[in-house]
Amino acid sequence: MTATFLSSDYKLLAISLFFLPLLLGCPQQSSTTVDDQGASVSAFSWNLPANIPLPKEPADNPMSEEKFQLGRHLFYDPRLSMNGSISCSSCHHQDKAFSDGLSRPQGATGVQHPRNSQGLVNVAWMNTLTWGNPVLTSIEQQVTLPLFGDDPIEHGINESNFEQILMDLQADSHYAALFSAAFPEQEEPLFGEMAWDNIIKSLASFVRGLTSFGSAFDRGELSVAAQRGSRIFHSERLECFHCHGTYNFSNATIDRQTSFLEAQFHNTGLYNTDGSGAYPHPNTGRHEITGRAAHMGQFRAPSLRNIALTAPYNHDGSVATLRDVIANYAAGGRHTTSGTHAGDGRMNPYKDGFITSFSISAEETDDLVAFLESLTDHDFINNPRYADPWLMYSQGSTP
Amino acid sequence: MSFHHALSSILQRHTLAAFIVSSGAALLTGCGGSSSSTVGGAETVSINVPFTAMAGDTEITCQEDIPSLGSHATTVRFADFRFYVHDIKLITDEGQEIAVVMDASEPGQNAQVALLDFRDTLGCSEGTAANPNYKNSVSATVSLSPELVIAKVRFTLGVPATLNHAPPSSAEEPLRDPGLASGMSWGWQNGYKFTGLDVEPVAGVSRPGNPSWSSLKWSAHLGNTGCTYDRQALEQGADQECPSNNRPTITLSLGGRQLGKDAAIKIDYAQLVSDSDLSTDEAYASGCMSKADDPECESIFIKFGLPWGSVEAAEQAVFSIIEQQL
Numbered sequence: 001m002t003a004t005f006l007s008s009d010y011k012l013l014a015i016s017l018f019f020l021p022l023l024l025g026c027p028q029q030s031s032t033t034v035d036d037q038g039a040s041v042s043a044f045s046w047n048l049p050a051n052i053p054l055p056k057e058p059a060d061n062p063m064s065e066e067k068f069q070l071g072r073h074l075f076y077d078p079r080l081s082m083n084g085s086i087s088c089s090s091c092h093h094q095d096k097a098f099s100d101g102l103s104r105p106q107g108a109t110g111v112q113h114p115r116n117s118q119g120l121v122n123v124a125w126m127n128t129l130t131w132g133n134p135v136l137t138s139i140e141q142q143v144t145l146p147l148f149g150d151d152p153i154e155h156g157i158n159e160s161n162f163e164q165i166l167m168d169l170q171a172d173s174h175y176a177a178l179f180s181a182a183f184p185e186q187e188e189p190l191f192g193e194m195a196w197d198n199i200i201k202s203l204a205s206f207v208r209g210l211t212s213f214g215s216a217f218d219r220g221e222l223s224v225a226a227q228r229g230s231r232i233f234h235s236e237r238l239e240c241f242h243c244h245g246t247y248n249f250s251n252a253t254i255d256r257q258t259s260f261l262e263a264q265f266h267n268t269g270l271y272n273t274d275g276s277g278a279y280p281h282p283n284t285g286r287h288e289i290t291g292r293a294a295h296m297g298q299f300r301a302p303s304l305r306n307i308a309l310t311a312p313y314n315h316d317g318s319v320a321t322l323r324d325v326i327a328n329y330a331a332g333g334r335h336t337t338s339g340t341h342a343g344d345g346r347m348n349p350y351k352d353g354f355i356t357s358f359s360i361s362a363e364e365t366d367d368l369v370a371f372l373e374s375l376t377d378h379d380f381i382n383n384p385r386y387a388d389p390w391l392m393y394s395q396g397s398t399p
Numbered sequence: 400m401s402f403h404h405a406l407s408s409i410l411q412r413h414t415l416a417a418f419i420v421s422s423g424a425a426l427l428t429g430c431g432g433s434s435s436s437t438v439g440g441a442e443t444v445s446i447n448v449p450f451t452a453m454a455g456d457t458e459i460t461c462q463e464d465i466p467s468l469g470s471h472a473t474t475v476r477f478a479d480f481r482f483y484v485h486d487i488k489l490i491t492d493e494g495q496e497i498a499v500v501m502d503a504s505e506p507g508q509n510a511q512v513a514l515l516d517f518r519d520t521l522g523c524s525e526g527t528a529a530n531p532n533y534k535n536s537v538s539a540t541v542s543l544s545p546e547l548v549i550a551k552v553r554f555t556l557g558v559p560a561t562l563n564h565a566p567p568s569s570a571e572e573p574l575r576d577p578g579l580a581s582g583m584s585w586g587w588q589n590g591y592k593f594t595g596l597d598v599e600p601v602a603g604v605s606r607p608g609n610p611s612w613s614s615l616k617w618s619a620h621l622g623n624t625g626c627t628y629d630r631q632a633l634e635q636g637a638d639q640e641c642p643s644n645n646r647p648t649i650t651l652s653l654g655g656r657q658l659g660k661d662a663a664i665k666i667d668y669a670q671l672v673s674d675s676d677l678s679t680d681e682a683y684a685s686g687c688m689s690k691a692d693d694p695e696c697e698s699i700f701i702k703f704g705l706p707w708g709s710v711e712a713a714e715q716a717v718f719s720i721i722e723q724q725l
Contacts, residue, residue, distance in 0.1 A: 134627050135587075135588065135589050135626065136586075136589075141586060141630060144567065144568065144586045145586045148576060149586065149587075150582060151684070157577065158522070158577075159522060159579075159581030160522040160527070162581060194569065196578075197568040281683055288690075289588065291624060291642075291690060
């Protein structure tokens with residue numbers, strides 16, 4: 001567009017520069033290539049099976065091994081709380097696929113969280129984060145909630161303690177090297193004004209790097225029972241796959257090849273406390289954020305990978321076992337007959353159209369559970385890359 | 400609590416020159432302040448826009464019992480008293496709007512938004528040191544022609560849409576969390592609390608019909624709610640399409656007084672909660688956190704001059720101009 005103002009020599013230069021990227025591509029690639037818009041480019045070794053597309057990486061926080069390792073140290077560090085009592089790993093245990101085995105955990109002050117700790121499995125591929133929030137779309141955003149949130153208090157970091165907490169981290173010699181390696185472009189990544197931003201980006205990088213595609217299912221080693229369970233899972237009778245589809249067993253899955261995915265939230269008929277569809281406050285799901293009646297009780301379908309390790313189930317941990325989950329779906333919802341949450345969830349007017357009830361025999365339930373158990377990734381829960389680095393220091397080794 | 404280093408004021412033609420001072424200088428009262436410059440009859444002058452936080456006639460301080468607030472005469476202590484303001488304007492008697500340009504170098508404010516903070520102690524906690532971030536005025540400059548008569552001041556409560564949705568950990572103060580915005584960011588809604596006005600009723604908060612429910616605090620939090628856009632879309636302007644932006648614009652007549660000389664903007668918590676029962680909470684968060692169907696929000700929204708559901712916006716009742724000799 002500026003060519004008319006340039007001399008012919010400059011025009012030539014401008015044209016040359018325009019084609020320069022194409023010319024540079026030639027010596028390296030003689031075959032025809034398709035520009036994949038960076039779909040296969042990462043500075044991080046994702047080590048994924050060939051059939052799994054790379055997840056998106058934020059432009060302002062691309063993955064690196066150094067940030068992953070720094071985030072790993074922070075994830076397991078209880079100094080990152082108001083009283084040194086909890087770390088991220090307090091509610092996210094590797095041996096439980098980073099869930100915690102509790103219905104609802106407690107924060108640093110003993111306040112009980114209204115929701116169940118989710119497993120942290122392939123979080124990088126989820127298009128929204130937490131149980132029912134349509135506007136939380138990056139792990140960087142999500143990480144700030146447990147760290148700084150005051151309703152409920154989790155880590156309890158606030159204006160009266162954040163400077164001291166940072167000083168405690170600064171006093172640990174491990175961190176100076178880890179921060180410098182993770183943010184080499186900054187002069188003072190641990191002591192400068194971006195220190196907290198760096199903490200958040202590193203924690204997000206660690207969580208983003210927790211990948212699990214090494215189950216018996218992935219290896220094609222399903223038992224006979226699990227094979228039968230797979231057919232039941234994928235049947236039109238049960239309809240599981242509509243919400244728990246894709247390679248990540250959740251329809252809230254995105255990757256670099258996804259251009260757009262509508263928010264995916266579903267009411268599964270777990271409650272109906274007022275006969276008009278109400279879920280108990282504050283766990284009204286997507287409705288809690290949007291305020292729209294039609295969003296009452298809508299939650300994001302979790303990935304089913306490692307689901308056998310993450311009991312108890314559902315957003316509030318109110319369902320004890322996988323068999324109970326299946327029984328609720330078979331009934332077309334949960335009918336709670338007594339207590340403050342009594343109500344017939346089967347009649348919830350906001351219930352998803354796929355939750356219609358189905359018949360399933362005891363043997364079929366066994367098979368379905370066997371299939372779900374085949375999604376357990378033992379390499380994931382034993383991977384030393386994801387383990388507590390501080391424990392390794394104390395044992396005299398290096399992480 | 401200390402007031403401003405540089406008091407200045409303007410706002411009426413015959414006294415204009417007397418109140419031009421250079422920002423940072425200590426209370427210059429003479430004429431011909433050095434910071435003024437004249438361009439085509441208009442002079443750029445430094446001003447302070449002072450605010451004062453009261454509960455009726457009582458100045459708001461932390462950890463002091465304040466009796467008889469709300470519809471049920473509840474005794475409370477304040478736990479937080481902060482709010483953001485932006486887009487301040489002076490309005491002449493002929494309706495001309497004059498932009499007040501915030502001084503980006505002053506603590507607690509940048510060029511676009513300021514965080515007023517009326518907690519006299521750190522974290523509004525008992526036995527803590529003085530709050531270093533206490534802030535009761537906005538430092539700014541304004542370009543004025545001597546013949547203009549300033550009749551009103553206008554400002555908008557909250558964080559402007561263009562700044563409300565960026566990541567708080569790298570934001571410019573007073574929007575940084577952790578930082579000045581600690582306790583003011585609203586991560587689950589991708590924004591900030593516009594007002595953090597929290598009290599602790601000395602007898603606690605109870606819920607009718609639910610003896611197992613209790614709360615220590617009763618909160619009045621304005622903020623964007625109901626928005627289903629993600630952060631990227633919000634940053635690109637979708638904020639304006641959200642159902643509840645909840646940024647009231649406040650216009651106050653100066654009544655012949657001069658802002659920063661003998662007048663200040665008063666926020667009156669007693670007025671805000673005059674129709675609210677601070678001892679009980681019917682549903683959802685204790686008090687009002689801007690949730691579209693929270694029963695405690697109706698009177699809070701109405702007092703701020705915001706619409707509530709099908710109830711149309713009325714004249715706000717929370718802010719007023721009061722005499723204050725500075």
